[in-house]
Amino acid sequence: MNEHDTSPTRRRLLGTVGAAGAAGLALGGAGGAFARSAAEDEAPTALATVGSTEVPFHGRHQPGITTPLQAHAHLAAFDLVSDAGRGRAAALLRRWSRTAAALMAGGPAPDGHSGVALDAGPSSLTVTFGFGRGFFRRTGLTARLPEALAPLPQFSADALDARRSDGDLWVQVGADDGLVAFEALRAVQRDASGTARLRWQMNGFNRSAGATARPMTMRNLMGQVDGTNNPKPSEPDFDERVFVPPGGTPDWMEHGSYAVFRRIRMLLDSWDELSLARQEKVIGRRKADGAPLSGGTETTAVDMEKRKGDGSPAVAANAHVRVTAPDTNGGAAMLRRSFSFHDGFRDDGAPDAGLLFVAWQADPLTGFVPVQRKLDSGDALSAFLRHEASALFAVPGGAAEGEYVGQRLLEG
Amino acid sequence: MNEHDTSPTRRRLLGTVGAAGAAGLALGGAGGAFARSAAEDEAPTALATVGSTEVPFHGRHQPGITTPLQAHAHLAAFDLVSDAGRGRAAALLRRWSRTAAALMAGGPAPDGHSGVALDAGPSSLTVTFGFGRGFFRRTGLTARLPEALAPLPQFSADALDARRSDGDLWVQVGADDGLVAFEALRAVQRDASGTARLRWQMNGFNRSAGATARPMTMRNLMGQVDGTNNPKPSEPDFDERVFVPPGGTPDWMEHGSYAVFRRIRMLLDSWDELSLARQEKVIGRRKADGAPLSGGTETTAVDMEKRKGDGSPAVAANAHVRVTAPDTNGGAAMLRRSFSFHDGFRDDGAPDAGLLFVAWQADPLTGFVPVQRKLDSGDALSAFLRHEASALFAVPGGAAEGEYVGQRLLEG
Numbered sequence A, B: 001m002n003e004h005d006t007s008p009t010r011r012r013l014l015g016t017v018g019a020a021g022a023a024g025l026a027l028g029g030a031g032g033a034f035a036r037s038a039a040e041d042e043a044p045t046a047l048a049t050v051g052s053t054e055v056p057f058h059g060r061h062q063p064g065i066t067t068p069l070q071a072h073a074h075l076a077a078f079d080l081v082s083d084a085g086r087g088r089a090a091a092l093l094r095r096w097s098r099t100a101a102a103l104m105a106g107g108p109a110p111d112g113h114s115g116v117a118l119d120a121g122p123s124s125l126t127v128t129f130g131f132g133r134g135f136f137r138r139t140g141l142t143a144r145l146p147e148a149l150a151p152l153p154q155f156s157a158d159a160l161d162a163r164r165s166d167g168d169l170w171v172q173v174g175a176d177d178g179l180v181a182f183e184a185l186r187a188v189q190r191d192a193s194g195t196a197r198l199r200w201q202m203n204g205f206n207r208s209a210g211a212t213a214r215p216m217t218m219r220n221l222m223g224q225v226d227g228t229n230n231p232k233p234s235e236p237d238f239d240e241r242v243f244v245p246p247g248g249t250p251d252w253m254e255h256g257s258y259a260v261f262r263r264i265r266m267l268l269d270s271w272d273e274l275s276l277a278r279q280e281k282v283i284g285r286r287k288a289d290g291a292p293l294s295g296g297t298e299t300t301a302v303d304m305e306k307r308k309g310d311g312s313p314a315v316a317a318n319a320h321v322r323v324t325a326p327d328t329n330g331g332a333a334m335l336r337r338s339f340s341f342h343d344g345f346r347d348d349g350a351p352d353a354g355l356l357f358v359a360w361q362a363d364p365l366t367g368f369v370p371v372q373r374k375l376d377s378g379d380a381l382s383a384f385l386r387h388e389a390s391a392l393f394a395v396p397g398g399a400a401e402g403e404y405v406g407q408r409l410l411e412g
Helices: A085-104 A133-138 A178-192 A238-242 A268-273 A276-283 A368-378 A380-384 B085-104 B133-138 B178-192 B238-242 B268-273 B276-283 B368-378 B380-384
Strands: A072-080 A126-131 A169-175 A196-205 A257-266 A339-345 A351-361 A385-395 B072-080 B126-131 B169-175 B196-205 B257-266 B339-345 B351-361 B385-395
Touching: A072 A133, A072 A178, A072 A351, A085 A126, A085 A133, A085 A178, A169 A178, A169 A257, A169 A385, A178 A196, A178 B268, A178 B339, A196 B339, A238 A351, A268 A351, A268 A380, A268 B178, A276 A380, A339 B178, A339 B196, A339 B339, A351 A385, A368 A380, A380 A385, B072 B133, B072 B178, B072 B351, B085 B126, B085 B133, B085 B178, B169 B178, B169 B257, B169 B385, B178 B196, B238 B351, B268 B351, B268 B380, B276 B380, B351 B385, B368 B380, B380 B385
Parallel strands: none
Antiparallel strands: A072 A169, A072 A196, A126 A169, A126 A385, A196 A339, A257 A351, A257 A385, A339 A351, B072 B169, B072 B196, B126 B169, B126 B385, B196 B339, B257 B351, B257 B385, B339 B351
16 A cells, blocks of 8 residues: 555645735634734735645745744754765755645655644745855855855854854744644654754744734733834835845845844843833833834834933933834844744743744845844843854745755756 | 733733633634544534633633643643741642633733733633642641552653652643743742742643644644544543542542643654554554544544454554553543643754643543553553653642632642
8 A cells, every 4th residue: 555645635634725815815703813923014814724824835035034923933953964965965955845845735745654734734834944154165065155154243142052053054944833843844854864964953933823813013922022123025125135136146045035043042030020111111112012112103113312201212222122223223124033932941940931033134244243233232131131042044045846945056 | 100001901902702602603714713632522613713712710620621722831840848838838829820810811910011922812721730749748738648649650661750750739831822821831930939949841732723624633743643532521421530529539629630741752763764554553543534443434433353354453452542442441541631742852863752641530540550551561652652751640620719729628
């Protein structure tokens, strides 16, 4: 008996809905509404079910960059084995692309019968692949190493664990179902067997689809509304900020993006001891609704000049929202698309929890780096954060039908 | 300014729907359908939204026992500090009950302004409290220690980590939203401060609400349909099997239940190497739909006598489904309500993943113990499992309005 004959594709079990078309369907009820990040346009609520929403694998950009934040994520970095070489690396990327396309369409993994996610729909699964600096050396491709992949500068507050930082290859898995996400991670790991070894792996989460009555910006584990000022796809300079432009350098990165990853542990015990007023002063926004302390609602521009009755600035000089504002950073902007993490508790009883910070930009030297430099020197929030791991990856453009991710690098 | 004035209750933000009444509402769409376990009656799909479903805290039984499985769980054990005594333990249970009632109703925690789950509805949050053997010694209540709380026997395959086993107090948090679950865990930990120290804590998950097109039994990380033969609330002997009866011993455990917890790591790399046919032989069920190898559909009773054409039994002598069948265990049955776990990967590259097994029964000596004894001696599945942590807790009945959980023990 052919084992695969007994595995109905997940697509067959559900009336699958493409993500792009979901907003046009009127299935009724708010149950399947995305908890959409502010990175997304303020489109009408997508009414697809949690399970049946499908994100396309093939396209100009890789999935998982402008896709609405999912409830579950796995981040994993791999190192090529020493004798892998360019040919085996290319074969791995081909396997990974095939696996990602199959799973994202709601099918089983091409190699197996794990069955973990057999009953679930595509569940907005995305699988995104990136290259770290080490990849180029190990595959003899240093001539094609992007300048933008220069190591990030060291910041004074960094306490980085090398074993959980960097890596030759990076995989970001996101899905609105935990079993679908787990199956994808396992399939990616099986595909890598013999060619690349897992270097580090972390699990993240965000609010569940449907947990709020209407789409709302995410909150992080400090309780802050997080992502309000993200660039939005509807803005004219969105592509320019997030993606390498057509004709950009190097050519194989056209339509690609650079992902900065940071594991940022939050000192939640100290944070929770602050009064609400102190927390809001540190951030520069109200906790309840994310409105700036200069007034208005969540989406009102922060008025940096506004003063209180006593003459002091409404938004403090070292408030997080002031230090990170694009107009205090030469217009730099990045698309933050982060997941919370919670890996239990440390020996001292403090939660090992915080943010798996992921930021997307056309160039880290005008995106993450200048902002982090400013945060490093004068941000009130920094006292409550520990940067414990860091990485930078070149994430090439999406694969066309019949192509695999990275093909233009590996075969160009 | 009163800090709490700025925190609208989560209930106010959503049209909250009680879990009991949810099935009667016709909100339209399958998006909010529960991925309901087979432990539940085959009721019509509950159409409430993910966020707005509320489980009552007060009642005959504690929540989180017959509640449909949620997508996120935290299990935590605490030890009383050495000088806590009965009075401070009682005060802690009072605080915990108040916190659980407030959060389960969609409100903020009574003590704080963490705000993590401010936008989300109750999201089927449940918080369940239990007592381990140590609790009775430390509070001078050994005269009221239930006989059923005798230490579990050692099983030959056990490789238990004492630091992640047992505990004076146990808290089980479940919710369909990760931020709601995290907020509850943090609130419980803050409440314990000064009275009890965290001993161990683990995170679990299950399929998301709405990930499947219709309610289906859960799958575990081996891909097996898991929970088909669970006792169902509609069966006449359900209460007798799961809950301590009226007039039971000790009196403070009336309407309570005993929870057996096991951290069961799965050797997924070895498991995934088996052919589908071998996996199915080990379990005794088909992977695709959970039907027994003796024929029929998932819910068909296993025909233990059925033979194949060659005369061999259709369900092997050591198949998991045969060894665990209630009619081969003197009718013993327990309500399994487990969560998957995935804590990254071990140093050897194998996933640190498996099942946070939680089983509920009126008496572990007729529930878990005889079944585990049989599994220990002749179950084909055991070779792929490692029992790494274990605990047994007495979970008293639910609190009436104005009462706290455990009051009949602590003030009786």
